[in-house]
Amino acid sequence: MEFIKRIRESEKQKATDRRIKLNVGGVLFETWASTLERISGTRLALLAHLGETDDSFDxxxxxYFFDRHPGAFMSILHYYRTEELHTDQNICGNIIKGELEYWGLTELDIEPCCWGHYSKFKDHKETLAALDDNFTEPDIDVDAWGDKPTSLTKFKRQVWQVLEEPSTSRGAKVYAAVSMFFVILSIATFCLETYSSFRVPIDGASMVNKTSTYAISYEDDTCRRQGYSSGYAFADTKPHVVMQVLDYICAAYFSIEFLLRFFFAPHKLKFFKTPLNIIDLLCLVPHLIAISLNLKDPNDTTSQLFKSMLALRTVRILRIFKLMKHYTAFNILVYTIKVSMRELLLMVIFLFTGVLIFASVIFYVEQETFQNIPVGFWWALVTMTTVGYGDKVPKTEGGYIIGCFCVLCGILTVAFTVPIVVNNFALYYAHAQSRIKLPPHKRKELKRKIFLKNQKSMDFIEKLKKRRREKTKTFTDVKTVASPRAPPCGQECTPGDNAITDKPDCKAIFCIRNIAN
Structure with missing residues (x-):
C-alpha cells in the first residue's frame, strides 16, 4: 500500500511538474524541475526557480545552455536524483573541483568511496609542479648572462651548458660519458685497493702467521683440522703503484672539473649551495690532503694524521650521487624517497613497534637463548624483514609460535607501505620521462610557461596583499550571493524589496543584498 501511495504522489507531482532541457558542453540532459529543486541554494535550483528568465535560457x-564539462555534470545531475555524489575516476580532480564550485556544490558532498581518488589531485598537483621545477628548470640566461651578452659571456654560457646539461649537444653527451667513467673508475679504485692482490708491503713490514680451523665431515664422525698461512697485516701494506696512479688521475680530473665548473658558473654563491657541489668539495679536500701527505713522506703511513685522512677519504664514495645529473631514474628515486618520507616513517614506526613487542615476548619465553631484550631486538628485526640470519633462533614450541606471528606481522607491515612508494615512483618517473623526451624547442617553451606561471602566481599574491593593505573598514560593495548555501547574513528580505521572489524568507532563496566586506 505504501508503494502505491508513493506512485500516486509521484504521478500527481509530475502532473504539475515541468521538464527542463540542459545543454552542457554540447551534450543534452533532460530532467524534472522538482529534481533540480531538491538541493536548495545551488545554481540548478536557481535555474528551476527562475525558469525562462534565467540568463542561460535559449x-x-x-x-538552457552551459559551456561546462559534460562528463562532470553527469555526476552532478546524478547527485540531484539520488542525493549521492559519486565522481568519475577518469576525470581529474581539479576539473571536478572547478565544476562543483560553479554549480554551487562543495567537495564535502562527495561520497567516501570516491573521496580517495578525488583528493589525490591536490598532492599530485603540488608534487608534479615541484618535479617540473627540478627537471625543467626555468631558463636563467636573462638573469645570469644578461640581455645582450658579450662574446666572452656567450662562450662561458656554452661551456656551462656542456658541463651542466648533458642533453644540449653532442659535446655535452661526450662529457657526461667521460664524467660517468671517471666516477665509476674512482669508486672501483677505492674498493679494489683494499683487496690483498692489489696491495704491496711497505718497507720494513714483516709477515705474520695466520691459523685457520676447518672441519671435514665423514660418514661416522667429524674431523677438525688446522691450516697455517702467512701474510701481511693490512696496516703494513699500501696500494699497488698502478692503483695509486689511477687514484692520482681521478683526483686530478675531479679537481680540474670542479675548478672549471666554478669558473664558468653564472652564480658563484649559488654554485656552493648546490648539494652535488658540496659533495664534490667534501670528496676532494680529504682526498687531496691524503695524496699530499703520501707524496711528502711515502713511508709515514702509520701516523695518526694520515690514518684520519684515509678514513675521511671514504666520503668520496658519495660521488655515486653525481650520476643523478646524468641518469634520470636515479634522480627520480631520490626525489621519490624525499616526497614519500611520511610513508617511509610510518613503515619504520610500525616495524620498530613490532620489534619492541616481539623482542620483549621472546625474552621471557626463551631466556636461555636470548640473554637480554636487546638481543631479541636483533632477532625480531631480521625476522620481521624476512632476512633471517639464523644466528639467534627460538628452540621451543612457544618460541616457534612467536616467530610465526613475528614473520606474519613483518610481511604485512612491508606489504602495506611499500606499494605506496612504488606507485609514487611510477607516477613521477612517467611524468619526468614525458618532460625529458620533449624536443629541445618544446622543452624551452615548457620552461618558459612554467616560469611565467610562477611569475603570475607571485604577481597575483602581491596584488592581493596590496588590496588588503588599501582596504578600509568602511568600504561597502554590492555583492551578489550566487548560492544561498553560503552562510546567511542573518536578515530577512521583504517581498518586493531586494529579493527576486515573492516569498518572504529569502535566506533559503537566491537574493541580492548589500554586504559590508
Missing part, C-alpha cells in the same frame, strides 16, 4: 531552442 529562447530559440527552448533549452
Amino acid at each position: 529562447k530559440e531552442k527552448k533549452e
